[in-house]
Amino acid sequence: MQPWPRLGEEVAHHGDRTMVRRRYRRPDGGEAGFDITLHGETASVLALTNDGRVVLTRQFRPGPERVLLDLPGGFVDDGEDPTAAAARELREETGYAGDVRPAGRTTPNPYSTEVRHIFVATGCRRVEEPSTDVNEDVEVVLVSVAELRDLVRTDRLTVVDGTYLALDALGLL
């Protein structure tokens, strides 16, 4: 099976993110169209302290309209190395820093261009105050690995793919 040839792409909506209409040639010769969200690459990090605590963030999420936990993370800036982005987001959102290394990546949505780069950070310690962003209102929460396993099983954290991938890379599953 091969990728379908793209016939065209037009902007359908500009907002926080851009949505485009893409048209493809199907294998049977017909045409198919899909709305696709253009989305930058993101970097998320499972950060472990030397005493076995995981550094998470907690914030209000407007899609589900729930307060949820998350791995620290955010967009990779243009030209930025994803590992550097993970370290930067960890430091900005939580004030923690450690030894950051790649744990894999995921393609979480078939109708979005999003790629999630996942990292683990070990030996983490708090080195500064978190930066404040009035639109985020982020709290820092420390949990044990056993608590994290329970949180991903019970839908209280958004980056479930990245959390399992990072725990897998750390040999903690």
Next chain:
Amino acid sequence: MQPWPRLGEEVAHHGDRTMVRRRYRRPDGGEAGFDITLHGETASVLALTNDGRVVLTRQFRPGPERVLLDLPGGFVDDGEDPTAAAARELREETGYAGDVRPAGRTTPNPYSTEVRHIFVATGCRRVEEPSTDVNEDVEVVLVSVAELRDLVRTDRLTVVDGTYLALDALGLL
């Protein structure tokens, strides 16, 4: 920390999916606005045969523009029980049926209303031909659990959260 009060919601774009602009009252008294994708609930199922094979689908995905594997699944119809939706999608996409039971759910995107219901199905066997959908062009692929573990680690499957959650529920991590 509490959910932020919603001040309003206006449609920003209608297409395959609807995007709305939601406005909230921030805890500091200011206003925040977010583009949110309205998305139905979905159901995905990790289907195991009696000889330990996992039933996957493979298709071209227009967001990443790659051919990727996936757990069988799709939208839950209005008023449909998510377990019934998982069984229906498994049968339609792959022709397999088995004993379907819940394994959890995920909230994969902070800026979408999507909820993914995840299921495991055991004792699966092929009971009919898959239904054909010209816009999907789905292939059925059988892999071992060890191969599935490798596929999720190497970004060759889209529902990584659901796959890990289902393997966790089955005690296969």
